[in-house]
Amino acid sequence: MSSLVANPIRYPDTASSPLMTRRAWWLLILGFVIPGSAQVLAGNRKLGRIGLGATLGMWTAAIIAALLFAFMRTPFITLATQGWFLLLVQVVLVAYALLWFVLTLNTFRLLRIIKAAPGARFWIAVATVIFLVLSVGSASGAAYYAGIARGALGAIFGNSAPVAPVDGRYNILLLGGDAGEDREGLRPDSISVVSVDASTGAATIIGLPRDMMRVPFSDGPFHDAYPNGYEHCDVSACKLNSVYTEAQLRHADWYPDAEAHGSSPGIEATRDAAEGVTGLSIQFYALIDMAGFSQLIDALGGVEIDVKERLPIGGDENLNNVDGWIEVGKQKLDGYHAEWYARSRHSTSDWDRMRRQRELQEAILRQFTPGNVLSKFQAIADAGSQVVKTDIPQSMLGYFSDLALKTRDHDITNLELSPPTVPDQDNPNFEHIHDLVAEAVAPPETASGDGK
Numbered sequence: 512m513s514s515l516v517a518n519p520i521r522y523p524d525t526a527s528s529p530l531m532t533r534r535a536w537w538l539l540i541l542g543f544v545i546p547g548s549a550q551v552l553a554g555n556r557k558l559g560r561i562g563l564g565a566t567l568g569m570w571t572a573a574i575i576a577a578l579l580f581a582f583m584r585t586p587f588i589t590l591a592t593q594g595w596f597l598l599l600v601q602v603v604l605v606a607y608a609l610l611w612f613v614l615t616l617n618t619f620r621l622l623r624i625i626k627a628a629p630g631a632r633f634w635i636a637v638a639t640v641i642f643l644v645l646s647v648g649s650a651s652g653a654a655y656y657a658g659i660a661r662g663a664l665g666a667i668f669g670n671s672a673p674v675a676p677v678d679g680r681y682n683i684l685l686l687g688g689d690a691g692e693d694r695e696g697l698r699p700d701s702i703s704v705v706s707v708d709a710s711t712g713a714a715t716i717i718g719l720p721r722d723m724m725r726v727p728f729s730d731g732p733f734h735d736a737y738p739n740g741y742e743h744c745d746v747s748a749c750k751l752n753s754v755y756t757e758a759q760l761r762h763a764d765w766y767p768d769a770e771a772h773g774s775s776p777g778i779e780a781t782r783d784a785a786e787g788v789t790g791l792s793i794q795f796y797a798l799i800d801m802a803g804f805s806q807l808i809d810a811l812g813g814v815e816i817d818v819k820e821r822l823p824i825g826g827d828e829n830l831n832n833v834d835g836w837i838e839v840g841k842q843k844l845d846g847y848h849a850e851w852y853a854r855s856r857h858s859t860s861d862w863d864r865m866r867r868q869r870e871l872q873e874a875i876l877r878q879f880t881p882g883n884v885l886s887k888f889q890a891i892a893d894a895g896s897q898v899v900k901t902d903i904p905q906s907m908l909g910y911f912s913d914l915a916l917k918t919r920d921h922d923i924t925n926l927e928l929s930p931p932t933v934p935d936q937d938n939p940n941f942e943h944i945h946d947l948v949a950e951a952v953a954p955p956e957t958a959s960g961d962g963k
Contacts (some may be wrong), residue, residue, distance in 0.1 A: 520552045523623075527797045531626040535635050541632040542618035543642040546611055552791025562614045565607055575766060589909025597661035604654035604728040615639065669773040673910075676709035677792040680952060681914075683707070683903070684785050684796040685716075686755075686778070687804070687868065689852070699752045701799075701853070701868045704789055706880050707951045714895075715821045715951050716872070717789055718865050718927040721752035724937045727787035732765035733758070733780050734787070741784070773902045788928070790945035791952070797901040804853070805846025807875075813843040820863070822855040824848075830857060862929040869925055926951040 523534050534553075542549035547562020579587035590596055619639050624632050687701030702719040725740035733741075742749050746757045759781030766776040774796065782793050808814050816884065818839050826833035837844070837852055844852055853868045880919065903911065926932070926947060933939050933947075 517930065522686045524650075525626050528626065528628045531623060531634075532631045533630045535622040535627045535956075537630070538618055538622055539635065539638055539642065542614060543888070544644060546646070549621055550614065554621045558614070558617065562610060569607060578891060582634065584723060585674050585909045585913045586907065588912045589906065590663055592660075592905060592908040594661050594665055596786040597657045601654045601661070602658045604650050605959050608650035608654065610793040611650060612643070615643045615646060632808070643916070644911050645885055646703060656853050664905055664908070667899050667901060669906065670906075671772065671902065673907050674794050675903055679709050679795065680791075681707045681709055681795070681911075682789075682791045682793045684778075684782050684793050685872070686781065686796065686798045689707055699755050701865070702751060702785065702867065703872075704785055704791060704793060705789060707914060708920060709914070712914050712919075713740060713921045713924075714918045715924045715926060716869055717948060717951065718929065719751060719785060719788055720861065720865065720929045720933075720936055721750060721790070722861065723933075724749060724926070726754070726784050726917055727938070727941055728780075728783045729786035731782050731783045732762065742930060750789070751781075752785060754904065755781045773900075788941065788944060789948045795901060795903045797857055797899060799901070805850045807938065808844070808846035808849045809837060813845050814849050814871065815841070815843050816849070816870065816874055817841045817850060818852070822852060824851045824855065826857055828857050862927070865927060865929060869927075895926075924951060 519530065520534060520537070524530055545563070545565070546566045547559045550556065550559030550562060552559075556732075576587065576591075589877070622639075624635055624636060627635060628669055636868060683705045684707055685701075685703045686699045699721065702721055703719040704719065705714060706717065707714045720928045725742055727740050728734035733795055737744070741751075741754065744753065744757055745761045746753045755777035759777035761773060761774040762780075766774075766779045769776050769779045778796050780800060783795055785791075786793050821839055822837040823830055823833040824835040824837065836853070837848055847869060853864075853871050855867075856864050928939075928947070929945055930936070933944060
């Protein structure tokens with residue numbers, strides 16, 4: 512009898528319906544908040560200690576993760592985006608979900624629900640189901656999303672070693688690929704270089720016209736073949752965006768190691784051309800498949816654009832057979848209309864088209880907020896793995912994530928190497944272009960002449 516009085520949770524008076532009801536609620540809530548506690552108090556203490564140990568371990572890991580994210584964000588994101596770490600997280604979460612499932616069922620047995628007040632039995636059972644779904648479901652869902660992240664990161668990013676900045680900057684070649692039915696292979700429809708200050712995050716987007724002629728190349732196979740600039744080439748038009756096609760279809764053997772490094776001959780040749788045009792050393796590339804571009808926009812929930820001019824969807828140069836129009840004004844474009852906002856060409860100039868593509872890029876970057884990404888994580892990850900390809904090392908994701916936050920604190924500057932900035936696209940003055948680029952990417956104090 513003294514045991515009953517001393518420990519009514521483990522040795523309850525089963526004849527007291529009010530006591531059994533209160534006991535059931537206490538055990539159920541404690542078991543949900545602190546998994547394993549119900550077993551320690553009223554059941555198998557060995558199982559309870561396993562549950563408490565696992566719970567303590569998860570709480571400790573969560574606290575450490577929160578502290579690292581708050582005070583050591585770059586190392587934390589670097590670790591959290593590694594494939595092996597995400598796999599470990601998956602395994603741990605699945606194991607914890609199974610343990611939580613066992614503990615919840617065992618707790619329900621300990622409740623002795625039949626001894627509770629008749630009016631409370633239904634609600635205790637409902638609460639048990641809700642707690643089971645919340646606990647096991649949350650752990651299982653987290654494991655599932657860890658798997659999605661691991662797959663997407665592995666499909667998109669490279670696995671090479673980290674790369675140091677050049678002259679204090681990271682320069683990334685950004686290509687919008689467009690493999691139309693009337694084209695032989697893929698031809699970059701949008702070419703730009705994003706130059707980011709490695710310390711401050713200040714970014715400049717340099718737009719390279721796809722129709723630019725006689726482009727020079729940095730040291731490499733295309734420079735050897737065209738030492739005086741890109742002319743008398745092996746494809747129909749010797750324009751900047753034809754370099755990709757020629758390298759990919761005619762001279763893949765000139766870049767034998769490209770595929771092994773997560774690139775392609777076309778990308779590497781275009782990188783050499785972009786370096787020759789801008790005078791910058793380009794460390795990475797990112798290729799966006801424009802044919803699947805709309806998937807990423809839809810995954811983000813659309814993109815907000817202030818449309819400056821009425822644009823046709825489809826049609827020819829005489830605006831015949833137009834499928835529709837993108838009207839003037841601020842609006843939220845879905846993937847289909849955003850893709851045509853970037854592609855539409857017949858009612859405006861190619862230079863306007865370039866401007867719209869930069870505008871769209873900036874709008875998408877602004878919408879990649881943590882809340883937006885988390886709320887649409889699976890759709891964005893699925894779209895990203897199909898749309899984006901890059902050689903940025905996965906090991907540098909932490910650093911670039913931190914740098915991206917700094918970039919958001921600055922206005923992104925733009926330099927379009929198109930008229931009137933570069934009036935002669937058939938025979939550009941590349942020395943002058945190099946000076947324009949150097950001035951655009953220089954730190955403010957250097958560019959203004961105030962620095963020392």
